[in-house]
Amino acid sequence: MEATYCHxxxxxxxxxxxxxxxxxxxxxxxxxxxxxxxxxxxHTAGFEAECKNHGxxxxxxxxxx
Amino acid sequence: MADVPVMFRSTTPERPRLSSxxxxxxxxxxxxxxxxxxxxxxxxxxxxxxxxxxxxxxALAALAHEVRLExxxxxxxxxxxxxxxxxxxxxxxxxxxxxxxxxSPVQAxxxxxxxxxxxxxxxxxxxxxxxxxxxxxxxxPDERTMDRICELxxxxxxxxxxxxxxxxxxxxxxxxxxxxxxxxxxYNHNLExxxxxxxxxxxxxxxxxxxxxxxxxxxxxMELCCGVLLGMGETYEQRIELIGQLRAVEPAEVPVNxxxxxxxxxxxxxxxxxxxxxxxxxxxFRLGLPSVILRYAGGREVTLRELQALGLTAGINAxxxxxxxTTLGRSxxxxxxxLQDLQMPIGALxxxx
Numbered sequence: 001m002e003a004t005y006c007h008x009x010x011x012x013x014x015x016x017x018x019x020x021x022x023x024x025x026x027x028x029x030x031x032x033x034x035x036x037x038x039x040x041x042x043h044t045a046g047f048e049a050e051c052k053n054h055g056x057x058x059x060x061x062x063x064x065x
Numbered sequence: 066m067a068d069v070p071v072m073f074r075s076t077t078p079e080r081p082r083l084s085s086x087x088x089x090x091x092x093x094x095x096x097x098x099x100x101x102x103x104x105x106x107x108x109x110x111x112x113x114x115x116x117x118x119x120x121x122x123x124a125l126a127a128l129a130h131e132v133r134l135e136x137x138x139x140x141x142x143x144x145x146x147x148x149x150x151x152x153x154x155x156x157x158x159x160x161x162x163x164x165x166x167x168x169s170p171v172q173a174x175x176x177x178x179x180x181x182x183x184x185x186x187x188x189x190x191x192x193x194x195x196x197x198x199x200x201x202x203x204x205x206p207d208e209r210t211m212d213r214i215c216e217l218x219x220x221x222x223x224x225x226x227x228x229x230x231x232x233x234x235x236x237x238x239x240x241x242x243x244x245x246x247x248x249x250x251x252y253n254h255n256l257e258x259x260x261x262x263x264x265x266x267x268x269x270x271x272x273x274x275x276x277x278x279x280x281x282x283x284x285x286x287m288e289l290c291c292g293v294l295l296g297m298g299e300t301y302e303q304r305i306e307l308i309g310q311l312r313a314v315e316p317a318e319v320p321v322n323x324x325x326x327x328x329x330x331x332x333x334x335x336x337x338x339x340x341x342x343x344x345x346x347x348x349x350f351r352l353g354l355p356s357v358i359l360r361y362a363g364g365r366e367v368t369l370r371e372l373q374a375l376g377l378t379a380g381i382n383a384x385x386x387x388x389x390x391t392t393l394g395r396s397x398x399x400x401x402x403x404l405q406d407l408q409m410p411i412g413a414l415x416x417x418x
Contacts, residue, residue: 009170010170023328024367025366025367025393025394025395026392026393027392027393029170029171030170037170037172038172039172039174040171040172040174040391041177041181042147042388042389042390042393043145043147043181043184043185043188043387043388044145044146044185044188044189044192044386044387044388044397045188045189045192045388045397046188046388047388047393060393
């Protein structure tokens with residue numbers, strides 16, 4: 001599904017496309033589909049970021065822009 | 066990374082620097098005390114060292130490294146940490162993205178399942194770590210939380226075979242006793258900053274409450290892990306004051322965090338500490354606390370950038386490997402390679418008393 005919201009800051013992508021909000025060494029925090037805050041489980045060697053409505057969105061194994 | 070927001074740095078020294086001759090003399094005097102007389106520096110002696118010019122910071126770091134080798138040996142202790150209950154904290158620590166008092170992008174999550182905690186401990190051990198710390202974003206544990214922690218600690222020790230540390234906020238005498246009984250190896254409770262600066266950082270509990278919890282940990286024969294967070298706006302004098310206050314609680318371990326300003330928190334726009342300034346204060350904490358396990362903790366990647374190896378030759382003898390509580394660390398392989406290149410063996414440490 002196409003992303004509607006910035007997964008770094010939760011802003012609607014229509015208003016925001018340059019990703020200046022990205023912070024080094026932060027996992028994604030928002031669901032790209034609904035903009036809701038993700039539950040991020042951070043552990044020593046990885047993380048999983050899950051949306052209550054849309055399920056698992058990101059893990060440490062994928063490359064995230 | 067091209068798309069990282071600009072992070073401001075603090076640049077102006079707040080006190081006049083010593084001349085290079087004065088710095089040399091101050092460093093030589095400290096070497097005599099710590100290496101020949103094998104005694105701690107007084108706080109006045111420490112204060113004199115804090116103002117060496119930037120050009121003398123490598124000399125200060127070299128002394129701190131020699132002191133670390135002499136007092137603690139060359140072993141580096143590796144630890145992994147896990148936020149087992151994230152966000153929604155009722156406290157207002159102004160640096161923290163897990164406080165419910167601020168608008169933070171960190172979503173609160175309840176206590177993780179036992180299987181998740183065990184998997185995290187396994188993963189930590191597989192990286193060569195000897196310590197695994199379960200951290201909870203709470204003021205202090207309620208009965209249900211106590212039961213969960215007290216069930217997890219012996220289980221992790223048995224199933225994974227790693228020392229288990231706990232960080233669960235302010236505790237009572239009875240809770241300290243229970244933690245000791247179930248085998249908590251180290252209890253983490255940070256002073257964070259000097260007593261004289263604390264009310265600028267936290268208003269929902271007092272510095273004295275933190276100090277009391279630290280004392281309870283020691284009174285129940287658990288090792289105390291008592292960390293600091295530098296770069297919140299405290300002065301040089303307050304950092305020296307903090308070293309004196311740490312001496313009073315006798316920690317086995319002192320994690321050194323550098324402020325990584327978090328969006329939504331009151332400290333979101335505070336500047337980062339300059340890399341060389343961070344090395345100066347790592348060295349100062351080693352010179353002030355010669356026998357403690359001085360651990361690299363949060364903020365080191367963004368603060369020190371390419372100078373991370375330098376911290377390990379400036380007094381650091383432990384590190385948190387991999388990710389932190391809500392933020393990510395650099396890859397564990399990079400840290401393990403760094404230790405191998407520095408020819409520092411990995412192992413468990415205890416404070417030399």
